[in-house]
Amino acid sequence: MTTDSDLAPLYLDDLAAGQVYDPRGESEPITAEAIKAYAAQFDPQPFHLDETAAAGTLFGGLAASGWHTASLTMRLLIQYGLPLAGGIVGAGLEELRWPRPVRPGDRLRVRSEVLEVRPSRSKPDQGLAKIRTTTLNQNDEPVQIFTGNLLVPRRP
Amino acid sequence: MTTDSDLAPLYLDDLAAGQVYDPRGESEPITAEAIKAYAAQFDPQPFHLDETAAAGTLFGGLAASGWHTASLTMRLLIQYGLPLAGGIVGAGLEELRWPRPVRPGDRLRVRSEVLEVRPSRSKPDQGLAKIRTTTLNQNDEPVQIFTGNLLVPRRP
Numbered sequence: 001m002t003t004d005s006d007l008a009p010l011y012l013d014d015l016a017a018g019q020v021y022d023p024r025g026e027s028e029p030i031t032a033e034a035i036k037a038y039a040a041q042f043d044p045q046p047f048h049l050d051e052t053a054a055a056g057t058l059f060g061g062l063a064a065s066g067w068h069t070a071s072l073t074m075r076l077l078i079q080y081g082l083p084l085a086g087g088i089v090g091a092g093l094e095e096l097r098w099p100r101p102v103r104p105g106d107r108l109r110v111r112s113e114v115l116e117v118r119p120s121r122s123k124p125d126q127g128l129a130k131i132r133t134t135t136l137n138q139n140d141e142p143v144q145i146f147t148g149n150l151l152v153p154r155r156p
Numbered sequence: 157m158t159t160d161s162d163l164a165p166l167y168l169d170d171l172a173a174g175q176v177y178d179p180r181g182e183s184e185p186i187t188a189e190a191i192k193a194y195a196a197q198f199d200p201q202p203f204h205l206d207e208t209a210a211a212g213t214l215f216g217g218l219a220a221s222g223w224h225t226a227s228l229t230m231r232l233l234i235q236y237g238l239p240l241a242g243g244i245v246g247a248g249l250e251e252l253r254w255p256r257p258v259r260p261g262d263r264l265r266v267r268s269e270v271l272e273v274r275p276s277r278s279k280p281d282q283g284l285a286k287i288r289t290t291t292l293n294q295n296d297e298p299v300q301i302f303t304g305n306l307l308v309p310r311r312p
Contacts, residue, residue: 043227043231045234057243070223086214087202091253093249095248
C-alpha cells in the first residue's frame with residue numbers, strides 16, 4: 001500500500017497487519033535556527049542551543065532535541081501520513097527511540113507499518129491500531145522509531 | 157529523596173532504584189494561545205486548534221497535543237528535575253501515555269522515580285538509569301507517564 005495523501009479517510013476496517021504506508025512527502029530542511037528556537041522554549045540544553053557548546057558534548061555538534069524530532073514527526077504524519085478517519089489520536093506509545101540525532105539541513109519523512117488491528121469489545125464503533133512509524137532523514141537513515149496505539153473509528 | 161533544585165549534579169553512582177524525586181516547582185498556567193501555537197506548528201488538528209471545533213470531538217473541548225505535553229514536561233525536567241551530570245540525554249522510552257488531556261489553565265509539575273540503574277559493561281564511565289516520570293496537573297492528576305532510559309555518567 002503506497003498511496004498519496006489524497007486517499008479517502010481510513011477506518012479501522014481498512015487497516016490490516018502488514019500494510020506499509022510510505023508517502024513521498026518530506027519536510028523542508030531543518031534549520032539551525034529552528035533547532036535552537038524549539039530548544040530555547042522546551043529543551044534548553046547546550047547541545048541543542050549552541051554550535052560551539054555542542055561540539056564538546058557527546059553529540060559532537062548541534063542536534064535537535066528528541067522531542068523536537070517527535071514534534072516534527074507529528075507534523076509530517078498530519079501532512080503526509082495515514083489519513084485516519086477521526087484524526088491521529090494516540091492512546092499511548094510502547095516504544096520511542098532516537099537512533100541518531102537530527103542535524104541542521106536534514107530533511108525528514110515518515111514511513112508507517114500497521115502491526116496489529118484490534119476492534120474494541122466495549123465500544124463497537126472503534127478500535128486500536130498498533131502502528132510503527134519510522135522517521136527517516138534524507139540519507140534514508142532512521143532518526144526516530146516509535147510504536148503507538150492509535151484510536152481509530154470503525155466504518156459507520 | 158525529596159530535594160530542591162540546588163542539588164549538586166547527580167552521577168550514576170548517586171542513583172538507586174526506589175528513589176523518588178518530587179520537586180515543588182510547577183509551570184505557569186498553560187494558555188489556550190500556547191496550546192494553539194504549538195498545534196499550528198506541529199499538530200494542526202481541530203481539537204488542538206479551536207475551542208468550537210474541539211467541543212464536537214472526543215476531547216470535548218480544547219486540549220493540548222500530547223507532544224506539547226511531552227515538550228512542556230521536558231522543560232520542567234530541565235528546570236526542576238533530577239540534576240543529572242551531563243544533562244538529560246535519553247537513549248529511548250519504553251512507555252509514553254497520556255491518561256488525560258492538558259487543558260487551558262492547567263499548571264504542570266513532574267515527579268520522577270528511579271526504577272533501575274545499570275552501569276555499562278562496554279563503557280565504564282557511564283550507564284543507564286531507567287526512570288519513570290509522571291507529569292501531574294494542579295489537581296494531582298497524571299496527564300503523562302513515561303518510562304525512559306537515560307544515559308548518565310559515572311562519578312569521575
